Amino acid sequence: MSDATELKKLVKQLQAASSASDIVSILNVLKRDFQVNESILRESKAGLAVGKLRSHESKEVSNVAKDLVKKWKTEVEKAKQQPTRKLSVTTPTTTSSSSSKTARTAKSDGIKVSAGDDTRSKCAELIYDALACDSGAPSELILQRAKAVEVAVMNDIGSTSNAYKQKIRSLFVNLKDKNNPTLRESVVSGDLPADKLAKMSSSDMASEERKAADNKIKQENLFASLGAEEQQAETDAFQCGRCKQRKCRYRQAQTRSADEPMTTFVTCVNCGNRWKFS
Structure with a gap:
């Protein structure tokens, strides 16, 4: 079942699937029953459809899609290295060493x-x-x-x-x-x-991962800069979520508009854990 027409039908079903279980089922069929090459992937647009699912909100869908993309990339690279697949003025040695490392351009x-x-x-x-x-x-x-x-x-x-x-x-x-x-x-x-x-x-x-990392750094820098402005008060009114101790330092600052509540910045004296709330 390596025919591009059959692959196109499954791609349409994949794009129309609404539940994670249906998507996983179709991906497993693609993984089990289809052996592809570059021309088939381009004609059917299967590579694009499956590639988008690598960032799916369902972890199961994402993992299966990643495995399938990895499998197809391996098959495409193997097909490129076969000397009977394509006549070329370059030597087989040059083709095999460069095709597996060079991105498509x-x-x-x-x-x-x-x-x-x-x-x-x-x-x-x-x-x-x-x-x-x-x-x-x-x-x-x-x-x-x-x-x-x-x-x-x-x-x-x-x-x-x-x-x-x-x-x-x-x-x-x-x-x-x-x-x-x-x-x-x-x-x-x-x-x-x-x-x-x-x-x-x-x-x-x-990427979402990069945005999350940047936001974390931004929040940490904000916490540090606000914390350095004035001496923090010590209290046992807050419990650390990490070590469960109640020895903490805190300070408050108006980080938003005046009609919004103040933000409280808390640091656990025992383990150094930091959090904020408003």
Whole structure:
């Protein structure tokens, strides 16, 4: 059952599935019954559909999707290394050593990106490379999205100035981040429109994990800076959630608008645990 038509049918069922159990069931069928190659994945768009599920809210769905993507990537790489699969002027040794390590690009896809002048074409090609690096989507779709992103940046900035080039570089870095597959998949699928992407900052484009880590650092810095402003009072009115002791230091500060309650910052003297409430 390695036919692209059969795979397309399952992809449609996968996209229509509403429950986590149905999604897992379809993913298991894909994992058990299908042996794929790059052309089948591109034609059926299965790689894109399954790749998006790696960030699914259900941990079971996410884990099965990750395993399936890993399996398919291995199969695609093995197929690329077979000398009978594709005639090439390069030697088999060169092909096998580079194909397993080199990300998919416009050059490897045989795509010539044209977007007006040389600067814009090069920038659109950078966006293509970022979107395609681990995608199973068709080249034509990725090219369409890359051009749309470049046009959106051009419309927003108005010229190929330094601001335009810096924005393209920022998009390239964030889209190609190996820890943020959801961002590029949402652009390729069309869930994230190009004009909206063009206006996003680096923090807006960051992965959920990166946002959570940044927010934690921000809160810790806020806690430390507020705590250093004045001497904290010692009390046994609060119980530490970590060590269950009641020896704590606390202080209060107005961190929001005046009509909002004050925020209380508490530090456990015994274990150093810190928390806040308002």
